[in-house]
Amino acid sequence: MNIEVRTATIEDLPDIVRMLADDFLGKQRERLENPLPESYLKAFRELHADSNNELIVAELDGSIVGTLQLTVTPSLSYQGSKRSSVESVRVDDKFRGQGIGGQMMLWAIERAKEKGCVSMHLTSHGDRKDAHRFYENLGFAASHVGMKLVLK
Amino acid sequence: MNIEVRTATIEDLPDIVRMLADDFLGKQRERLENPLPESYLKAFRELHADSNNELIVAELDGSIVGTLQLTVTPSLSYQGSKRSSVESVRVDDKFRGQGIGGQMMLWAIERAKEKGCVSMHLTSHGDRKDAHRFYENLGFAASHVGMKLVLK
Numbered sequence: 001m002n003i004e005v006r007t008a009t010i011e012d013l014p015d016i017v018r019m020l021a022d023d024f025l026g027k028q029r030e031r032l033e034n035p036l037p038e039s040y041l042k043a044f045r046e047l048h049a050d051s052n053n054e055l056i057v058a059e060l061d062g063s064i065v066g067t068l069q070l071t072v073t074p075s076l077s078y079q080g081s082k083r084s085s086v087e088s089v090r091v092d093d094k095f096r097g098q099g100i101g102g103q104m105m106l107w108a109i110e111r112a113k114e115k116g117c118v119s120m121h122l123t124s125h126g127d128r129k130d131a132h133r134f135y136e137n138l139g140f141a142a143s144h145v146g147m148k149l150v151l152k
Numbered sequence: 153m154n155i156e157v158r159t160a161t162i163e164d165l166p167d168i169v170r171m172l173a174d175d176f177l178g179k180q181r182e183r184l185e186n187p188l189p190e191s192y193l194k195a196f197r198e199l200h201a202d203s204n205n206e207l208i209v210a211e212l213d214g215s216i217v218g219t220l221q222l223t224v225t226p227s228l229s230y231q232g233s234k235r236s237s238v239e240s241v242r243v244d245d246k247f248r249g250q251g252i253g254g255q256m257m258l259w260a261i262e263r264a265k266e267k268g269c270v271s272m273h274l275t276s277h278g279d280r281k282d283a284h285r286f287y288e289n290l291g292f293a294a295s296h297v298g299m300k301l302v303l304k
Contacts, residue, residue, distance in 0.1 A: 013228075016228060017228065020228060020229055026229070029229065029230050029231070030229075030230075030231060031231055037231060037232070039231045039232035039233075040228055040231065040232045041232075042232055043226055043227060043228050043232030043233070043234075044228065044232070046226040047226045047227070047228070050204065050226060052202065052204065053225065053226060055228070069227065069228070071225050073205065073223050073239075074195055074198040074199045074202060074205060075195060075199070075221065075239065075240065076165075076168060076169065076172060076192055076195050076196065076199070076207070076221070076240060077172055077178070077181065077182075077239070077240050078181050078182075079181070079182060079183055079189060079191045079192065080189075080191035080192045080193075080194055080195030080196070081191075081195070082195075083239075084303075087225075087227065087229070087235075088227065088228060088229050109301070109303065112303060113303050113304075117303055118302070118303055119300055119301065119302055119303055120300070120301045120303060121275060121298065121299070121300050121301075122298075122299050123273060123275060123296035123297065123298050123299070124296060124297050124299065125295060125296055125297075126295055126296060126297055132297055132299070135299050136299075138301065139301050140299040140300060140301045141299065141300055141301070142297050142298070142299050143277060143278055143298070143299070143300050144275035144276060144277055144278060144297075144298025144299070144300060145275065145276050145277075145278055145284055145294050145296075145297075145298055146273065146274075146275050146294070146295070146296025146297055146298035147273070147274050147275070147276065147284070147287050147288075147292040147293065147294050147295070147296070148271055148272070148273050148292060148293055148295050148296060149261070149271065149272045149273075149290065149291050149292045149293070150270070150271055151236075151261065151264060151265050151269055151270055151271055151272060152265075
């Protein structure tokens with residue numbers, strides 16, 4: 001299987017939104033329309049212009065089959081070390097269980113190291129039990145409680 | 153009690169590092185020396201130059217008694233909405249239990265709303281039970297598992 005992991009371009013945006021929407025939490029949140037709502041394009045441009053944020057896709061035989069967002073955060077902690085985080089990690093439903101998510105994550109981990117990060121963090125909804133095992137298999141420790149406040 | 157919450161300046165840096173170090177996890181991580189190791193100054197400058205990151209302090213009668221870092225992350229999720237997160241939240245040991253942390257957090261929440269964020273996220277080490285109650289009292293839900301990978 002020939003997977004290429006790379007930085008996303010704006011042409012990948014419909015496929016990325018499709019994967020964000022194809023999820024038990026995401027389907028209530030997203031609007032997968034053609035053309036896409038302008039808010040997605042605006043967010044893509046902002047992400048693309050920010051050197052501390054990178055949107056990543058996995059491509060298999062010309063199809064986009066996975067995505068994640070990598071964020072680098074400058075920080076004073078650990079003697080002024082950068083941390084990284086990943087979010088919006090998705091693999092196309094039809095391509096699960098083939099190691100695509102793992103390859104994307106390993107790519108992101110290498111990228112975070114290149115950018116000088118000393119750690120990678122993520123939060124995963126308490127209901128996503130499969131996801132927790134997936135990250136533990138990559139070496140992540142479930143050491144923290146992830147808390148969320150919705151802002152009105 | 154007259155608390156002012158504001159963006160940190162480089163003059164606040166020794167006090168911020170003092171609070172990061174004065175903590176059961178932080179004391180092994182930080183180097184509170186005079187002068188401060190250059191790595192902290194470098195990280196401060198990087199933070200200060202990044203419009204998506206803001207270092208915040210609480211000042212009481214001319215003394216720095218609290219700090220946190222607010223990060224805004226552009227995102228495609230939720231139809232291209234920004235999220236925010238806080239980390240390195242500390243209140244000076246001598247000034248705990250006086251509502252300083254709450255005032256800082258409310259300030260950060262308002263700032264995140266001003267910047268257009270739809271949510272605020274944080275992770276707190278599983279051992280910080282008091283912190284979890286503090287955030288729950290502010291409305292945060294412990295809905296997620298926070299996972300961490302140390303990058304060598």
